[in-house]
Amino acid sequence: MSVEILSASIEYLxxxxxxRAELLKKExxxxxxxxxxxxxxxxxxxxTRFYKIRELNPELPLVQIVGRITDKKTIGEKHKxxxxxxxxxxxxxIELVWFQSLKWVEENVMRGKVYIVFGKPNLFNGTFSISHPELENYPRPAGVTGNLTLQPIYNSTEKLKKHFLDSKGIQKLVGLLIEQHIREVKESLPPYVMEKYKLISKREALLHIHFPGSAQMLQDAQRRLKFEELFFIQLQLLGSKQQRNLKFKGAVFDKxxxxxxxxYKDILPFPLTGAQKRVIKEIRLDTHRGIQMNRLVQGDVGSGKTIVALMSMLLANDNGYQACMMAPTEILARQHYQxxxxxxxxxxxxxxxxxxxxTKKQRTLLHEQLEAGEIDILVGTHALIEDKVKFKNLGLVVIDEQHRFGVEQxxxxxxxxxxxxHILVMTATPIPRTLAMTLYGDLDVSVIDELPLGRKPIETKHLFESQRLRMFGxxxxxxxxxxxxxxxYPLIKESEQLDLLYLEAGIEQMRYQFPLPDFQISIVHGKMSNADKQYEMQRFVEGKAQxxxxTTVIEVGVNVPNASVMVIEHAERFGLSQLHQLRGRxxxxxxxxxxxxxxxxxxxREGKLRLETMVKTNNGFEISEIDLQLRGPGDLSGTQQSGVLELKMADLAKDQAILQEARNMIIExxxxxxxxxxxxxxxxxxYLERKNQGITFDKIS
Structure with a gap:
């Protein structure tokens, strides 16, 4: 489409x-x-499917029948x-019933005439009826937009429907737009890409996605549009990576x-796993090339990411650089520090x-030591990004649970x-492969897929409310x-009051089952001050509370080796990845x-599948794939902020093969x-220069 037509305001259609233009914009x-x-x-x-009247049943969503109007009468008075x-x-x-547009029906629906009738069948007192059916003349005239083999259904809203912009109304506008301007649609993919993957043209794809001539044409249109969508996401991500490699030098850690x-030789308390060694080697190679490293380390809960991060920071220190580690919360930052x-x-x-x-006094001293190069590793929250925090020579940044931080931070x-x-990003939230390729496609990805020696898999049981006494025992x-x-207990966003009710009832039950002084209970919920939370957490960490x-989800990374049981109340209310994170405590x-x-x-059905999955496997990556199938990418932790997942056509849970093709093509x-x-x-x-606001691909001089 020409730029002028593309940017024309919808009101001129x-x-x-x-x-209506105002409504289309708002809705x-x-x-x-x-x-x-x-x-x-x-x-x-x-x-294409026509039902006989005897085949109808009230479970059918929409049906199409060919029949003759044998009788027509007006019943009732005024609003009835x-x-x-x-x-x-x-x-x-079958009966056809109209409550509105009666004048039009009176004048246009004729006795003795054969019609194609389309609508939802309802059964009342043994008689089938369709209210406000769509009617078409039989046989259908050739070449009329809307008399389709596969009729498109568009999402609409109540406000749009009031202005006759229901699915049918939107279909009519799209039909008009295509009729007038389809010839102006320009190709967006290079010919050699289309040839390699046997893709139809952009023009054909748009025509057949809205008005498919057959199931095969619809399939071809979907494949073309999915490929294009994923191709340009990968172009953007790998383009950013390419630009960094061309423009940004990186500190060389050659020692x-x-x-x-x-x-490694004298202090490390246990042998590294094969996976940890492999990831450390990948980091060493990255930091040796003179190009800024951007690597994501995925590791299931307890897989030993902290050791990998520490050895990477020591590598920076050995080469004369400082390192810092940023965590999303104070509790987690202090946990990492300890x-x-x-x-x-x-x-x-x-x-x-x-x-x-x-404190202010501690900060002043810390700032001085940092600028003088006396601090080798600084751990902290987003306080690290304040302008006042200046390093003498920062060489490595480790970001933990990076989806909790914005790009600008x-x-x-x-x-x-x-x-x-160099940037090392860590996450304990296992990310499905397709999601990693779209969310973190500009990063190199490492996976720690082994647990340290001696760790026993956690046994998971699902108990119903009727088995509560067994759980207490x-x-x-x-x-x-x-x-x-x-x-x-689950955190219900809509109602903190309800959270506390759940919690209070639970504590009352708990105190009855576990009376003082033999049992100490530590309590943490969202309405408490940070200091109180910290105090309660500390009592548990020190073993003073059993x-x-x-109510708040226990922080990722809270580490109490002596805690051996995790009870999750109302477990069906949690998402799979949340359940897995909690189990990892x-x-x-x-x-x-x-x-x-x-x-x-x-x-x-979904709740049952989630709980069955948790009982069946401890593998976070397997769990994350099922979570993606159940919830879709938008809900998986923090992905909304990325902006790359507003997919119109592709489905990351189903279109892995197309995503891989698109990524391979961009790499090539x-x-x-x-x-x-x-x-x-x-x-x-x-395309890239437009996305990057004019930044061009030129090597550093």
């Missing part, structure tokens, strides 16, 4: 006008012609007035020195912590050195062995750990044409 975000053209149907009704017609075929008779050797200090044991390097609650850390520091047995227990009851010591999923007796293009200078890649270069 025949049948729209200012009032569907459609401002211009191209946005309407890219407003795809969400399903299709097969209009309606027209009832009888339609017959060789197998039976494995005394710090890392001393830690872990690093206890792992390092002596004064091998100087580690400091900076959070929102660091991360970029502020990059600017804290003349040469951008099990808790008592574990506490007698000297272990500790978490009990977590049970922790919480136990199983951190050498003892056998347990996760008990408590639920009501009535479960939805950049290998052959690093700065997209070849004429056949002109379209792609223009």
């Amino acid at each position: 025949k049948g729209v006008g200012p009032k 569907l975000g459609i401002f211009a012609y191209d946005q309407l053209l890219n407003y795809y149907p969400f399903r299709y009704i097969d209009r 007035k309606r027209i009832v017609a009888r339609l017959s075929d060789e197998t039976g008779t 494995v020195g005394a710090k890392i050797n001393t830690f 872990s690093l200090v206890s792992l390092l044991k002596d004064d091998l390097v100087k580690v400091a912590v900076l959070t929102g609650s660091t 991360r970029a502020k850390l990059w600017r804290k050195n003349s040469i951008p520091p 099990f808790m008592k047995e574990e506490i007698k062995k000297g272990r500790q227990v978490y009990v977590v 049970i922790m009851v919480a 136990v199983g951190r010591g050498a003892e056998q750990s347990f996760c008990i999923l408590m639920s009501g007796n009535k479960l939805t 293009i950049f290998e052959q044409d690093p700065v997209l200078s070849l004429p056949q890649n002109h379209l792609l270069r223009v």
